[in-house]
Amino acid sequence: MYFDSLFISRSTPENIAINLAGECTCDKCNHGCKYGAGALKKGEEKKLAKFLKLKEEELKEKYLEEIELFNTKLFRPKLIREQGKPYGRCVFFDGEKGLCKVHQAKPLQCKIASGHEHGKQMHVWFVLNHFVNPDDPESIRQYAEYLKHNKTIPGGALLELIPNKIKLRKIINYEILR
Ligand code: SF4
Structure with a gap:
């Protein structure tokens, strides 16, 4: 990961x-x-x-x-x-x-x-700080897809972005849309 x-x-x-x-x-x-x-x-x-x-x-x-x-x-x-x-x-x-x-x-x-x-890690740092938005469920869903095929840096795991497991599951399952 x-x-x-x-x-x-x-x-x-x-x-x-x-x-x-x-x-x-x-x-x-x-x-x-x-x-x-x-x-x-x-x-x-x-x-x-x-x-x-x-x-x-x-x-x-x-x-x-x-x-x-x-x-x-x-x-x-x-x-x-x-x-x-x-x-x-x-x-x-x-x-x-x-x-x-x-x-x-x-x-x-x-x-x-x-x-x-370390170029790839720097790229992920930028993505996490300026593209991935923990307040936007769609942003999190798209990032979750990205993580299936890419590594991240500390602070960039899904549970680090959305520490509430139930909320995270609901976001991923489209039970929380916006
Ligand atoms: S703005 Fe960025 S991409 Fe464009 S020339 Fe300068 S360093 Fe390169």
Whole structure:
């Protein structure tokens, strides 16, 4: 259920998670920018808009797209997709220099993502703190499906999110819908 070597937990504070990820612009770490983009946590649009000297609405229209995971919607930078492909380069990735054009204001998921060995655990940390919503039964049901095929980190087991066993069972069995 948990990763074999534990590196981070759901309750690890954001600043520690960022420090643990470290800053890196190596090819391995930039790989994600060529085929996707990290999500902004709620409210980060403001900082990115300020950095780009745009109004928030303008930023969303020109540069962001909405994504949904575990019944939660967040924004990420638009992807420049080649025709017919579901993935593409992040709109803020400078392919020639191999650099992020919005480095100082990049999304939290980009800050904690990296190609290092703990990358998967960092991804789960972001998912648990910003996509999985213990107050939303549908979010929990979708996460329960995810857990059937994926490992998690401490704090991310179903009973850690919903400690009441009866409530959890009812959520999973659709006896509690919303
Ligand atoms: S915002 Fe920057 S770090 Fe994040 S995916 Fe785009 S180019 Fe990469």
